[in-house]
Amino acid sequence: MKAPDFPSPSIWHAHRVSYGETDTMGYLYYGEYLHVFERARSAYFRTIGMSYNEVEAKGFLLPVREASLRYRRPSRYDDLLYTRCAVSEISRASLTFVYGIYAEDREELRVTGFTQHALTDRGGRPVRMPDWLKDCVARVPDGEVVLV
Amino acid sequence: MKAPDFPSPSIWHAHRVSYGETDTMGYLYYGEYLHVFERARSAYFRTIGMSYNEVEAKGFLLPVREASLRYRRPSRYDDLLYTRCAVSEISRASLTFVYGIYAEDREELRVTGFTQHALTDRGGRPVRMPDWLKDCVARVPDGEVVLV
Amino acid sequence: MKAPDFPSPSIWHAHRVSYGETDTMGYLYYGEYLHVFERARSAYFRTIGMSYNEVEAKGFLLPVREASLRYRRPSRYDDLLYTRCAVSEISRASLTFVYGIYAEDREELRVTGFTQHALTDRGGRPVRMPDWLKDCVARVPDGEVVLV
Amino acid sequence: MKAPDFPSPSIWHAHRVSYGETDTMGYLYYGEYLHVFERARSAYFRTIGMSYNEVEAKGFLLPVREASLRYRRPSRYDDLLYTRCAVSEISRASLTFVYGIYAEDREELRVTGFTQHALTDRGGRPVRMPDWLKDCVARVPDGEVVLV
Numbered sequence: 001m002k003a004p005d006f007p008s009p010s011i012w013h014a015h016r017v018s019y020g021e022t023d024t025m026g027y028l029y030y031g032e033y034l035h036v037f038e039r040a041r042s043a044y045f046r047t048i049g050m051s052y053n054e055v056e057a058k059g060f061l062l063p064v065r066e067a068s069l070r071y072r073r074p075s076r077y078d079d080l081l082y083t084r085c086a087v088s089e090i091s092r093a094s095l096t097f098v099y100g101i102y103a104e105d106r107e108e109l110r111v112t113g114f115t116q117h118a119l120t121d122r123g124g125r126p127v128r129m130p131d132w133l134k135d136c137v138a139r140v141p142d143g144e145v146v147l148v
Numbered sequence: 149m150k151a152p153d154f155p156s157p158s159i160w161h162a163h164r165v166s167y168g169e170t171d172t173m174g175y176l177y178y179g180e181y182l183h184v185f186e187r188a189r190s191a192y193f194r195t196i197g198m199s200y201n202e203v204e205a206k207g208f209l210l211p212v213r214e215a216s217l218r219y220r221r222p223s224r225y226d227d228l229l230y231t232r233c234a235v236s237e238i239s240r241a242s243l244t245f246v247y248g249i250y251a252e253d254r255e256e257l258r259v260t261g262f263t264q265h266a267l268t269d270r271g272g273r274p275v276r277m278p279d280w281l282k283d284c285v286a287r288v289p290d291g292e293v294v295l296v
Numbered sequence: 297m298k299a300p301d302f303p304s305p306s307i308w309h310a311h312r313v314s315y316g317e318t319d320t321m322g323y324l325y326y327g328e329y330l331h332v333f334e335r336a337r338s339a340y341f342r343t344i345g346m347s348y349n350e351v352e353a354k355g356f357l358l359p360v361r362e363a364s365l366r367y368r369r370p371s372r373y374d375d376l377l378y379t380r381c382a383v384s385e386i387s388r389a390s391l392t393f394v395y396g397i398y399a400e401d402r403e404e405l406r407v408t409g410f411t412q413h414a415l416t417d418r419g420g421r422p423v424r425m426p427d428w429l430k431d432c433v434a435r436v437p438d439g440e441v442v443l444v
Numbered sequence: 445m446k447a448p449d450f451p452s453p454s455i456w457h458a459h460r461v462s463y464g465e466t467d468t469m470g471y472l473y474y475g476e477y478l479h480v481f482e483r484a485r486s487a488y489f490r491t492i493g494m495s496y497n498e499v500e501a502k503g504f505l506l507p508v509r510e511a512s513l514r515y516r517r518p519s520r521y522d523d524l525l526y527t528r529c530a531v532s533e534i535s536r537a538s539l540t541f542v543y544g545i546y547a548e549d550r551e552e553l554r555v556t557g558f559t560q561h562a563l564t565d566r567g568g569r570p571v572r573m574p575d576w577l578k579d580c581v582a583r584v585p586d587g588e589v590v591l592v
Contacts, residue, residue, distance in 0.1 A: 315467050315468060315473070316467060316473045316474075316475055316476075318467050318468045319463050319464060319466050319467065319468075320463060320466045320468075320470045320520075320521050322468045325463070325464045326464075328464075372468075373468050
């Protein structure tokens with residue numbers, strides 16, 4: 001999952017490992033990476049001046065259907081991580097994000113994974129992907145770094 | 149905060165410390181105790197066959213206004229804790245819960261604290277404490293142990 | 297992932313959804329399920345009077361290498377969930393757990409998934425699976441329900 | 445707790461509210477603020493090129509003895525918060541941090557609180573505050589803003 005293999009556009013999101021996120025082993029707890037994925041996903045939308053809040057306000061929800069993680073190297077308290085995040089697939093009914101979490105040097109890979117999201121209305125019924133949501137993806141500035 | 153000082157009725161709620169709740173020090177992370185308090189608070193309502201869900205369904209919210217914790221001894225992964233929980237004060241506009249988190253023997257005190265809650269409607273405006281909510285407290289079975 | 301497909305022995309672990317585990321959608325947050333998996337995994341060892349603490353005390357760590365989750369139906373605050381948990385594969389160098397999270401009726405499936413763990417020493421170097429760890433799995437009482 | 449009342453030096457730490465930190469009410473969960481406090485505390489040390497890691501590496505731990513929070517206004521998903529953080533008291537045996545969490549404008553106050561920490565060795569025994577730790581506080585650049 002080196003740079004050339006990553007879908008384009010992709011963004012980078014910085015995350016500092018807090019003490020509360022670590023466990024007795026001294027590692028960033030394995031469940032916390034799904035929070036880190038989510039933070040990168042939110043940052044992805046913010047790069048085009050959009051918030052996932054607005055997606056919800058328009059009546060669309062993006063509940064997660066599937067998530068997968070591969071843990072390569074551990075992270076520790078105070079590590080500065082960079083999450084690379086992109087949309088790898090957008091279909092009529094679902095959206096897939098891929099993630100690569102790197103050390104501060106953005107070279108050493110720590111965790112990779114993906115999340116697949118359904119598109120539903122507020123009642124949880126599947127709805128068709130609107131064009132404006134597809135257009136959002138095209139407008140994401142490739143390589144943008146989001147600090148907060 | 150020995151037994152005699154604790155308001156009556158009080159209930160006990162069991163909590164097993166998970167790996168993900170601990171930190172690099174090997175201790176239950178200090179912020180997790182507010183989750184443990186909340187679990188005991190929910191159990192308090194469940195002892196009278198009521199859920200905080202129903203409080204909300206009736207249009208009442210109990211947002212926290214103040215929280216205070218005193219950490220006496222650390223807890224570790226796999227410890228079985230018992231939280232004693234009672235309402236210490238119920239006024240026109242607020243409700244105060246007190247907590248004592250104990251080791252498995254229910255003698256060794258780990259953490260004490262309180263949370264004070266306002267009573268508001270869904271729009272966040274203060275409302276007067278209804279009698280049925282006061283009555284709930286009187287009906288709690290003193291000494292009940294809630295495992296899950 | 298009905299009962300017949302589940303490896304044997306398997307255990308059940310009860311988990312009550314707390315308010316703090318839910319999100320703005322009103323659902324149990326997708327990352328929290330990895331905590332629920334971990335709680336079931338710990339309960340699995342406890343059914344034979346063993347703690348993961350002891351595994352660590354003997355110098356073995358079981359860091360997660362891979363995790364995968366499929367979200368079928370959402371869970372909400374105060375739901376009582378039952379996690380079925382079993383070891384699906386045990387090799388020279390790794391251990392795989394499978395999970396099925398069910399509603400209170402233990403019929404309605406909410407989330408399924410697996411976690412694969414390497415076996416390492418304290419320095420993070422891979423070590424060979426000791427026989428006593430394999431024997432542990434054989435001793436787990438099939439169908440046991442762990443409440444806390 | 446306006447600017448003039450805040451001890452000097454103080455720093456600001458930015459925090460973006462994630463979806464996973466919110467609850468069914470749509471608010472940042474009350475227990476998460478202790479994580480936000482901790483992030484600000486860590487940032488405080490980082491402003492002088494120091495990590496709490498180094499404090500621990502020198503054999504000192506700063507376990508929390510007491511924590512107190514006052515919740516003034518709720519925060520929601522995607523809010524950008526700024527935490528002001530300062531040491532309000534440093535004695536022979538303990539260290540007290542005060543916090544003010546503000547909205548993005550750094551005017552609207554959301555949560556205030558403090559944490560009091562003991563100073564112990566690795567075995568949990570109280571030790572005397574070393575001069576270098578006191579000196580750290582004096583070197584913190586007043587008004588510094590830490591983004592990540």
